[in-house]
Amino acid sequence: MPIRTLFVLLPLTMAAATPALAGDAQAGRQKALQCQTCHGMDGLAKIPAAPNLAGQPEDYLIKSLTDYKTGARKNEMMSVVAPGLSEIDIADLAAYFNSIEVEVKPRP
Template identity: 50%
Template sequence: MKGRAAIVLALACAAGAHAQDAAAGKARAAACAMCHGPAGIAAAPDTPNLAGQPASYIEEQLKAYRGGSRKHEVMSLMARPLSDADIANLAAWFSSIKVEATAPK
């Protein structure tokens, strides 16, 4: 039982070390607004909406662009200078935006 408690405590501490800051992400997202919109809803049909996406998905995609395993001329350049904290903060911001959908009647 002690071993499990230590593992849980270690995981909790590790998670806290990478705390996401949505306010910092919102400030950093100003550079994203041109394509993805100021509230994460893109105007162009070929640009994805980021509002309401799961933080883990946004983080994974930005890291893939940054690392080169996912390629896009603009996104690869935009993601390259982002730190892990920047990515976590951007993900926190975009995932915190609430999106409502209504089915047509």
């Protein structure tokens, strides 16, 4: 492989290997106060239109919140809330909701 190609590919490879910002679940809990009306502090939806967030994978939550922030994903309420979130806020919220343990029980 020519050296010139390496200089082009190396930064791209390193960017893809960079881990996502690690969130702080405790900080996320404080930030989640604004989320509790719809999603609850326990991550269980309080209104029918809101999804449960408890136990969701961090990567999924980060992607969803980032998409709401950029407008790639649309929702009337989230389009108001998400633009004000920083990358750290998003990582912290994702860490918090991911940290909530959920138990799935079979139906009787």
